[in-house]
Each structure stands twice: as C-alpha cells, then as structure tokens.
Amino acid sequence: MKVKKIDHIGIAVKSLSQASKLYTGPLSLEGKEEILEDRKLKVMMIKIGDTRIELLEDQDPEGTISKFIEKRGEGLNHIAFEVDDIYETIQNLKAQGYRITSEPSAGADNTIVTFVHPKDANGVMIELVERRKD
Numbered sequence: 001m002k003v004k005k006i007d008h009i010g011i012a013v014k015s016l017s018q019a020s021k022l023y024t025g026p027l028s029l030e031g032k033e034e035i036l037e038d039r040k041l042k043v044m045m046i047k048i049g050d051t052r053i054e055l056l057e058d059q060d061p062e063g064t065i066s067k068f069i070e071k072r073g074e075g076l077n078h079i080a081f082e083v084d085d086i087y088e089t090i091q092n093l094k095a096q097g098y099r100i101t102s103e104p105s106a107g108a109d110n111t112i113v114t115f116v117h118p119k120d121a122n123g124v125m126i127e128l129v130e131r132r133k134d
Helices: 016-024 064-072 086-095
Strands: 003-012 031-036 041-048 051-058 075-083 105-107 111-116 125-131
Touching (some): 003 064, 016 041, 016 051
Antiparallel strands (some): 105 111
16 A cells, blocks of 8 residues: 555535636636536646645535535545555555545546545545546
8 A cells, every 4th residue: 555645635615616716817727627427526626736626516415515515614625645556545444443435436537536534534534546547
C-alpha cells in the first residue's frame, strides 16, 4: 500500500456555478465540470499545480452532499489521497480496524474511489483514489 500524494480537497457547495467564480475568475484557474450520474453529483475539478480542488454540487435534495450542507453548511467535505492500489489499501485499513463506507466505484476524472469513515479519521472524511490504468 502506497499513498502517492494528496489528490484533491473536496468542497461541498450549493451552487457549482456560483462557487467556481472565485477559482475561474480572479484566481485564473481552470476548471473541468463533470456529471457523476450514478452518484447524482455535478463536480468541477480545479487544477492547482500537482493537486486539485473538487467542488461538489448535489443533484439530489436527499443526496449525501445536500445532507452534509444541511447539517454543516458549505465547506470542506473530504481530503483525497491517491493510492497505487485501492483494493490493497482497503484490505490493509480494514485489517487495522478502519471502516470503509462503500465499495470502490467510479469517481471523477477516470478514477476509482472509496471513503474511510470520518469517525475513524478525527472527523475528516478521507477519500481513497486510484487512477484507472486504461
């Protein structure tokens, strides 16, 4: 199991178009918008050097991002680490008693993702990201 880098920082937002203005306007960063149909999310990946910021807008009023915003307000949702082998990483974490919240699934920008339960990470949700090799 090898963590390569911080892949991105996820920020929950009510409006992707409103939230992206700061990044793509005055900060002059480039953003790539994507719809994750199976998770009912609209996301924008904003590249900053070797990492990214991910803005997440829920398309479902009962979705996880909508519930997060309702409970905590807009803001930091997760920190994502790129790993070399997501399945090996999950196995190692589970063997040490960490809870994984979901099976690996398709993520933004041609990735496979899953999450470590925030209660096992001092209240911070950790996303594990593996870049697809195809």
